[in-house]
Amino acid sequence: MNSFVLLEGVNPGIVALIVVLVVLFLVFLALVLSNIKIMGQTEKGIIEHLGTYKTTWDTGLHVKMPFFDKVAMRIDMREQVGDFPPQNVITKDNVTIQIDTVVFFQVTDPKLYAYGVSNPIKAIELLSSTTLRNIIGELDLDNTLTSRDIINEKMRKILDEATDPWGIKVNRVEVKNILPPRDIQEAMERQMRAEREKREKVLLAEGQKQSAILIAEGNKESMILNAEAEKQAMIKKAEGEATKMRELKQAEADGIKMVREAEAAGMRALKDAAPDEAVLRLRGYEALGRVADGQATKIFLPSDLQPLAAAATAVSESIKAK
Numbered sequence: 001m002n003s004f005v006l007l008e009g010v011n012p013g014i015v016a017l018i019v020v021l022v023v024l025f026l027v028f029l030a031l032v033l034s035n036i037k038i039m040g041q042t043e044k045g046i047i048e049h050l051g052t053y054k055t056t057w058d059t060g061l062h063v064k065m066p067f068f069d070k071v072a073m074r075i076d077m078r079e080q081v082g083d084f085p086p087q088n089v090i091t092k093d094n095v096t097i098q099i100d101t102v103v104f105f106q107v108t109d110p111k112l113y114a115y116g117v118s119n120p121i122k123a124i125e126l127l128s129s130t131t132l133r134n135i136i137g138e139l140d141l142d143n144t145l146t147s148r149d150i151i152n153e154k155m156r157k158i159l160d161e162a163t164d165p166w167g168i169k170v171n172r173v174e175v176k177n178i179l180p181p182r183d184i185q186e187a188m189e190r191q192m193r194a195e196r197e198k199r200e201k202v203l204l205a206e207g208q209k210q211s212a213i214l215i216a217e218g219n220k221e222s223m224i225l226n227a228e229a230e231k232q233a234m235i236k237k238a239e240g241e242a243t244k245m246r247e248l249k250q251a252e253a254d255g256i257k258m259v260r261e262a263e264a265a266g267m268r269a270l271k272d273a274a275p276d277e278a279v280l281r282l283r284g285y286e287a288l289g290r291v292a293d294g295q296a297t298k299i300f301l302p303s304d305l306q307p308l309a310a311a312a313t314a315v316s317e318s319i320k321a322k
Contacts, residue, residue: 037064038060039057039059039062041059042076043059043077044056044059044110045057045062045071045075046110047064048070053072053114073110076107077106077107080107082125083100084103084129085100086099086100087101087132087133089132089133090136090137092139092140093140093141095181097179097181098178099136099177099178099179101132101155101173101176102174103159103173104170104171104172104174105159105170106171107168108168108169109167111167112165112166112167113167116165116166117166123163124168127159127163128159128173131154131159132155136151145178152174156172
């Protein structure tokens with residue numbers, strides 16, 4: 001009841017003024033808060049003043065001028081990935097294939113990125129599509145399937161040069177899938193199957209060849225070893241026979257030597273024991289005595305005693321006659 005009395009005693013103009021001031025303060029506070037912006041760690045802001053580029057905000061707290069400035073764009077400075085849908089391209093040998101690519105890029109200049117092209121992602125997609133068609137048009141199907149690294153590098157260089165005025169750096173490009181037509185795939189599968197069978201036969205033939213070579217080399221080495229063994233056996237046999245012959249010859253030579261030495265010794269003994277002339281005469285006289293006895297039938301005398309023996313014989317005969 002007292003509060004109503006107080007309100008009734010207050011001037012309505014003052015109350016209205018207070019309400020207006022409170023409303024203005026709230027509006028001002030909301031206006032100030034709406035013009036305070038915070039840029040994140042991985043983003044930058046493009047600020048326009050009355051529709052024209054003013055500045056680029058970095059990471060941190062920023063305050064813009066109300067009604068005149070605005071944040072035209074927040075740009076993510078991290079590396080981005082553009083996964084584009086498959087593109088139909090024609091190879092040099094007129095085969096239509098589908099290729100889908102992945103482009104890894106990063107914004108290096110926020111101002112160029114904001115004002116260089118209207119839709120950077122779409123522009124990169126279209127540029128990669130046309131670049132891919134130009135590159136694949138210079139390759140046949142086989143080279144296309146085996147030259148992913150070459151295609152990636154060519155596309156990266158071309159896209160990097162083309163997107164440089166847009167403030168974009170293309171780090172790498174990857175060809176994700178290459179899909180030939182179904183009939184081409186079946187033909188390739190048959191070709192690969194035939195190639196595998198061919199390699200199998202070649203390997204089998206090579207194995208048989210190596211086996212035959214090894215067997216032949218083994219037989220050759222065996223024959224060589226056998227011949228060498230026979231040769232060594234013959235050499236050993238010949239050496240044994242030669243040794244035996246040498247020993248026989250040596251034994252014969254030793255025997256001959258011994259015989260010769262014995263003969264020489266005998267000759268020396270005979271020479272030493274040979275009787276002199278007096279002994280011979282004495283023996284002759286003894287023989288004559290036996291002749292005189294008439295008992296001997298045959299007596300061999302030296303030549304020098306034969307006259308004497310004849311005389312003795314004559315005397316003996318004369319005695320027998322008397």
